[in-house]
Structure formats: structure tokens, C-alpha cells
Amino acid sequence: ALLRMLRAKGHSDSDLIASGLCRETERGVTDTFRNRIVFPICNVRGEVIAxxxxxxxxxxxxxxxxxxxxxxxxxxxxxxxxxxxxxxxMRRRGYAIIMEGYLDVITAHQYGIRNSVAPLGTALTRAQAERLKPLTKKVLLVFDSDEAGIKASERSLSLLYEAGFVAKVLLLPPGDDPDTFLRKHGRDAFRRKFTEVLGLVDFFLGLPGERVDIVRSLILIISKVTDGIVRSDLTREVSEKTGLSEQFLREELNLLRKTPAHVRDAGSTSQPMSAERFLLGVYLSYPEHVDLIRESISPAEIEDEEVRAVFEKLYSLPGLPLDDISPRLDEHELSVATGAAVSLDIDGDEVERNIKDCIRTIREKRLRKRLRDLELEIRIAEKRGETDLVNNLQDQMNLLIKEGGG
Structure with a gap:
């Protein structure tokens, strides 16, 4: 119906396809949003752009x-x-509310919660966060309370604090999202839930899972906070709520903040290659050394999740020529593999030595991380008075130090 109307108004098929309102299929040009409820997406000036x-x-x-x-x-x-x-x-109230979908935001505005916005069907991005900065640097996340919503809250908190925001989370009752909750209970009940919002530290410490992993995730997020006062306040809060000394937490933070970005965030292209990406580049560029790499290290030893996924795919295809591997990688894996191969800078006469150096660096880094994790686990166990666990963890640490030659 839309296609016919726009054609009648003189618009060409090529313009309609370029606008996104129509798309070309095997059966010809058709409406992109056929049999769908359509929501206009506007820019900040209120102009419809999608x-x-x-x-x-x-x-x-x-x-x-x-x-x-x-x-x-x-x-x-x-x-x-x-x-x-x-x-x-947002300017009037001093904060933004980020919800999950169109209907959440539409219902929120109908019920007077007019500082609400939502990403467009994807995880919150840094560019979207930057859109909010001229308006406010405080955010309340109100996503679904299911597993996917909790994960989205974790990712969004990390992104927002790194971008210079202060953020909190509101968890609605299971099965509810802002749309359904407001329709069932109304605006006043929704606003009363604001007394139950959780800050960064309380949200993470309330998550299920290993305590040491949760604390380490918190430390990693705090290490990326650029505001010294906010970073100090968060460190003090973690100390008070976990029993870990501020001194120990600051040592951990300093260690992370001194770690080059290409080691913490291996996707960076502006920093030198990590040992893991260098090794991937060698694997793809020097097929005569593939057997040496496969015999020397397993994908499980690779910390970088993106690189590990590519190595797992490569290791599952033994004997396959490298030219035949590309079609078996998905788009993101192919991007990681291509980036590693293109960025490789190596002396062709020193390939074997570089492989051994890379593997040694990867294992030393892995050992250091495991030792730091054990130290953190020991401190948590000591605070809980779990003597047997402390002794067991100390034995593990001593064994690792002995095996690593440290």
C-alpha cells in the first residue's frame, strides 16, 4: 500500500529503496515494514529520519x-x-531514564515519565551516551528484569561510567517491563519504585556468581572511571561492602590503570598488537609454522575472547588451506582475523623465535592474572573467616608460583 502511494506521488523505486521505506527482494520491490506497527524515529530537532x-x-x-x-x-x-x-x-529533572524499547518509552511518556529514551533495538552504545551529555550526566537504567535485561544493565553501567556518567539501575518485578508495569500499576507506583534503585556497587554485589569474579568486574569498571572523586568514592564503597581494604583495592586499580589499553581492550587498533593477536597474524600469514603453534598452545589459553573464537574455529579445521577458511568465519571473526594478518609486522627470518616469545608472554600474563585472582579470593575468604578455604587457596598459589618459576 505504501509503495503504491509513493509511486503515485512520483517517487522512484531507487529513491524509496535508498530511504529504507522499501526494499528489493526476489519478487521485486516491497514495503520494508509490511504487516508491522510503524514508529517514527526522529533526530533531536524532531525531524523524522527513520x-x-x-x-x-x-x-x-x-x-x-x-x-x-x-x-x-x-x-x-x-x-x-x-x-x-x-x-x-532531562534538563529539568537532572537525569535521563534509559529503557529497552519503543513501547516502554511511548507508555512512559503517556504516564508523565517524560525523561525516558531507548536505544534502537541494540545494546547501548558510546555514541548514544554522548548524545545525552549536553543534557545530563546522570542516568537511571530500567531494563527488563530477565537474564538478558540484567546483562544489558551490566554492559550499560560499564559503558556509562567509562563515558563519564553516574548511573543506577531499577529492577522491576519479574515478568514486568516499564510498559506493562505502568499499565498495571500507574505512574505513582512506578515512581515509588525509585526508592529501590541500585547503584553500581550494590547492583554488582547482588548478582549471582563467584564473588571474586564480581569484585573483579567492579574493579575493572572503576579503573576506567576518569573522574578521580567518583573513582575514589566507588573504591571506598566497595571496601565498605566487601571488607577488602581500600589499600588493596587501590593497588588493583593502579595495576589496571597502568596496563596498556591494547592489553585490557584488545580490540583497539590505535595501540600496538597484543601477543595473542600477533600470534593469530602469524598463524594466518605463515602456514609453514601452523603446526608449531597448534602443538605449543591451545585456544583455552587465549584470554582475548575474540581471538580465542577465531583460534577455536581454525583449530577445528585441521589441514584446511587458509584460503578456504575465510568462508567459514562469520563477519566479525573475519574482521578480527583480517585485522591481525594485515597489522602484522615481523621479520621473516625470526618467525619461530617470535612465536615462542608470544606464547611465553601469553602464559606469563595468564599466570599473573591467576595469581592476582587467588590473592583476591584469599582476602575475601579471610574476611569471611573461612580458614580451610584460605589454606587451600594459599596451597594453589604456592603451586602456581613453583610451576611458573616465580
Missing amino acids: FGGRTIADGAYGPKYLNSPETMLFKKSSELFGLNLAGAE
Whole structure:
């Protein structure tokens, strides 16, 4: 129907496809949002730059939510749904509320929660966070309380604190999202839930899982906070709520802050290659040395998750020529592999020595991390008075030091 109307108004098929309103299929040109409820996506000036569509019937063919393809006007990772309507209220209240979807934001605005926005069907991005900075540097996350929503809250908290925001989380009752909660209980009940918001430290310490992993995740996030006062306040809070001394936590933070970014965040292209990416580049560029690498190190020893995924795929394809491997990698894996190979700078006469140096560096780094983890576990166990566990962990540490020659 839309296609026919726009053709009748004189628009060419090529313009309609470029706009994202229509797409070309095997059967010809068709509406992009056929059989969907369509939501306009506006820029901060209120100009429509794209659309989002939701299937009308649950279980219908295709993704539940669909956005316009990216165009000259629309970059999905840079826009926030509802920001054109929420800006003034964000300034007035001093904070933004980030929700999960279109319907959450629409319902929130209908019920008077007008400082609400949402990413466009993806995880919150740094570019979207930067959109908020002229308006506020305080954020309340209200995602679904299911496992996916909790994970999204974890990722978003990390991103927001690294970007210079202070953020908190509101967990709604299981099975509810802002849309359903507001429709069932109303605005006043929703606002009363604000007394239950969790800060960064309380949110992470309330997560299920190994205490040492949770504390280490917290320390990693805090290490990326650029504001010294905020970083100090968070460190003090972690100390008070875990029993770990501030001195120990500061030592951990200093260690992370002194670690080059290419080691902490191996995806950086502006920093020297990590040993793991260097080794991947060698694997792909020097097939005569593949057997040496495979015999010397396993994918499980690779800390960088992206590189490990590529190595696992490579190791599962023994004897396959490298030219035949590319089609078996997904788009992201191929990008990681290509980046490692293209960035490789090595003396062809020193390949074997470089392989051995890389493997030694990887194992030394892995050993240091395990020793730091054991030290953290020991301190947590000591605070809990778990003497047997402390002795067991100390034995593990001594064994690792002996095996590592340290």
C-alpha cells in the first residue's frame, strides 16, 4: 500500500529503496515494514529520519522489531528513540531514564515519565551516551528484569561510567517491563519504585556468581572511571561492602590503570598488537609454522575472547588451506582475523623465535592474572573467616608460583 502511494506521488523505486521505506527482494520491490506497527524515529530537532517496525502478531515471520536500514540521515548506533521529546524534561529533572524499547518509552511518556529514551533495538552504545551529555550526566537504567535485561544493565553501567556518567539501575518485578508495569500499576507506583534503585556497587554485589569474579568486574569498571572523586568514592564503597581494604583495592586499580589499553581492550587498533593477536597474524600469514603453534598452545589459553573464537574455529579445521577458511568465519571473526594478518609486522627470518616469545608472554600474563585472582579470593575468604578455604587457596598459589618459576 505504501509503495503504491509513493509511486503515485512520483517517487522512484531507487529513491524509496535508498530511504529504507522499501526494499528489493526476489519478487521485486516491497514495503520494508509490511504487516508491522510503524514508529517514527526522529533526530533531536524532531525531524523524522527513520522508522522502527514491530510485528502485529506474535510469532509472525521475521524479527519482532525491525529498523530502517542505515542511510545518509540515519545511523542506528547514534540515535536514541524519544530524545527529541525527552531533552527538556532531562534538563529539568537532572537525569535521563534509559529503557529497552519503543513501547516502554511511548507508555512512559503517556504516564508523565517524560525523561525516558531507548536505544534502537541494540545494546547501548558510546555514541548514544554522548548524545545525552549536553543534557545530563546522570542516568537511571530500567531494563527488563530477565537474564538478558540484567546483562544489558551490566554492559550499560560499564559503558556509562567509562563515558563519564553516574548511573543506577531499577529492577522491576519479574515478568514486568516499564510498559506493562505502568499499565498495571500507574505512574505513582512506578515512581515509588525509585526508592529501590541500585547503584553500581550494590547492583554488582547482588548478582549471582563467584564473588571474586564480581569484585573483579567492579574493579575493572572503576579503573576506567576518569573522574578521580567518583573513582575514589566507588573504591571506598566497595571496601565498605566487601571488607577488602581500600589499600588493596587501590593497588588493583593502579595495576589496571597502568596496563596498556591494547592489553585490557584488545580490540583497539590505535595501540600496538597484543601477543595473542600477533600470534593469530602469524598463524594466518605463515602456514609453514601452523603446526608449531597448534602443538605449543591451545585456544583455552587465549584470554582475548575474540581471538580465542577465531583460534577455536581454525583449530577445528585441521589441514584446511587458509584460503578456504575465510568462508567459514562469520563477519566479525573475519574482521578480527583480517585485522591481525594485515597489522602484522615481523621479520621473516625470526618467525619461530617470535612465536615462542608470544606464547611465553601469553602464559606469563595468564599466570599473573591467576595469581592476582587467588590473592583476591584469599582476602575475601579471610574476611569471611573461612580458614580451610584460605589454606587451600594459599596451597594453589604456592603451586602456581613453583610451576611458573616465580
